[in-house]
Amino acid sequence: xxxxxxxxxxxxxxxxxxxKPSMAEHLAGEKDSFKESLSLYLxxxxxxxxxxxxxxxxDEAVWNAASQAxxxxxxxxxxxxxxNYCWYLACPSSSLASNPDSWCPLASxxxxxxxxxxxxxxxxxxxxxxxxALRWDPETGRMxxxxxxxxxxxxxxxxxxxxxVTIDAERAEIVPWHNRMLKNEQLSRAAARTLLxxxxxxxxxxxxxxxxxxxxxxxxxxxxxKVKEETQVTSQQLMVEAYNALQSDSIKHMVRIQELLDExxxxxxxxxxxxxxxxxxxxxxxxxxxxxxxVGSISGKVQPGIESDGRVRLKGTR
Numbered sequence: 287x288x289x290x291x292x293x294x295x296x297x298x299x300x301x302x303x304x305x306k307p308s309m310a311e312h313l314a315g316e317k318d319s320f321k322e323s324l325s326l327y328l329x330x331x332x333x334x335x336x337x338x339x340x341x342x343x344x345d346e347a348v349w350n351a352a353s354q355a356x357x358x359x360x361x362x363x364x365x366x367x368x369x370n371y372c373w374y375l376a377c378p379s380s381s382l383a384s385n386p387d388s389w390c391p392l393a394s395x396x397x398x399x400x401x402x403x404x405x406x407x408x409x410x411x412x413x414x415x416x417x418x419a420l421r422w423d424p425e426t427g428r429m430x431x432x433x434x435x436x437x438x439x440x441x442x443x444x445x446x447x448x449x450x451v452t453i454d455a456e457r458a459e460i461v462p463w464h465n466r467m468l469k470n471e472q473l474s475r476a477a478a479r480t481l482l483x484x485x486x487x488x489x490x491x492x493x494x495x496x497x498x499x500x501x502x503x504x505x506x507x508x509x510x511x512k513v514k515e516e517t518q519v520t521s522q523q524l525m526v527e528a529y530n531a532l533q534s535d536s537i538k539h540m541v542r543i544q545e546l547l548d549e550x551x552x553x554x555x556x557x558x559x560x561x562x563x564x565x566x567x568x569x570x571x572x573x574x575x576x577x578x579x580x581v582g583s584i585s586g587k588v589q590p591g592i593e594s595d596g597r598v599r600l601k602g603t604r
Contacts, residue, residue, distance in 0.1 A: 324462060326455050327388035328413040329377040331356070334420065334431035336371040344372050349466045352376030362463035364390075368397035373429055379465060391453050392431075393461035395420050400459035403451060408443060411453040412436045419443045539567065546571065549584050553577050555597075572597040 333355040337347045344367065352363045356378045365374035373396050382388065394401040395409035402409075405422035412418070417436035421443075422429055432439055444450065539562055546557050550571055559570040571584065575598050580586060586602025593599060 324387055324389045324460055325385065326391060326413065327382070327385040328390060328392070328411065328416055328418055328433075329381040330416065330433070331381045332375060332377045332390070332392070332418070332431055332433055334373075334375045334429050336373050336429055339367050339370045339372050345464075345466060348372050348374045348376075360465075360467065362465050364393045364396070364461050364463055366396045366398040373397050375431065377463075382463070389460055389462050391455040391458055392418050392420055394455075394458035395451075395453055396461070399461055400457075401451070401453050407449045407451050408446060409451050409453055410440070410443060411455065412440070417443075421446070421448065424448075542567070545583060549582050553581060553584075555584070558599075567603065569602050571600050571602070573600050574598075 333352065335351060335355065337351045340347065344365070348363055348365045349361065352361045352374060353359045356376060358378055358380075360379040361376050362379050362382060363374055363376035365372045367373075375390065375393050375396065377390075391401075391411045391413075392409065393399065396402060397405075405427070406424070408419055408421040410417065410419050415436050417432075417434060417439040419432040419439065420429065421432070432443060539560075543557070543560055546560070546569065549555075550557055550573075553573065555571050555573045555577070557569065557571050559568075561568045569586075571586075572593055572595070573580075573584075575592070575596070577584075580600060580602070583604065584600070584602065585604060586600045589599040589601060591599075
């Protein structure tokens with residue numbers, strides 16, 4: 287028996303899709319295992335149809351329709367959007383068990399793809415005795431997919447009153463399959479890996495910050511020695527100044543004022559003025575005329591004239 291998979295390996299002249307990894311592959315860390323090449327393969331089980339197009343829900347709608355048509359949730363599908371409809375082809379994932387990295391040339395004839403002309407044309411593709419056809423019913427407008435042995439299917443298709451186009455898989459634009467479950471798992475791996483790398487990066491930033499702070503702390507300790515020394519010198523200066531302030535003449539002047547008051551009280555005198563200018567002091571007192579020349583420590587110069595109360599004014603500097 288001839289091996290139907292003999293042309294699945296890329297050969298010179300085969301149409302190979304040199305794809306680039308998507309952002310999901312990069313985030314999931316699967317760039318190295320990403321398959322850049324897709325080989326031609328016509329699944330032996332395939333369905334097709336259309337579902338109304340609702341923006342944002344096309345993947346869900348196509349997957350749901352394909353799952354019901356194939357009788358399993360594990361399906362591969364591809365679709366295009368035209369005239370408010372999603373036109374799709376799908377096959378059970380198990381039918382691609384031996385050809386995981388492949389694409390179906392019949393998908394290139396979906397509306398909007400490279401091999402599509404119009405809905406009045408029947409698109410045919412044959413591979414190793416297995417033939418397929420894609421057509422639109424002229425009465426209902428529904429898309430129909432025919433799949434079977436080439437020797438029986440092709441005569442039936444060619445008997446239809448329609449234009450026929452054989453898909454040139456070598457020149458057709460590649461249309462890869464999609465698998466919703468695999469995509470979700472890949473996005474989950476990408477999210478987990480992103481969180482892991484983000485956590486590692488954050489920990490590295492925190493560690494770098496801690497090391498930087500440790501370095502700054504060690505450097506600052508050296509600077510603190512100088513600051514400590516300057517602080518001690520300044521503190522000593524402040525203490526000396528405070529001591530000098532306590533040792534100022536204010537106490538002596540207070541004592542002298544008290545002495546003057548005590549002596550003046552004994553001779554019916556009154557201290558009316560006491561001033562300190564620079565390092566000298568001046569005071570004035572009113573005394574009875576009998577004590578005009580002073581008494582005891584009260585001595586000074588008597589001012590001319592008599593005060594209104596009959597006493598004389600004495601100015602002293604002692």
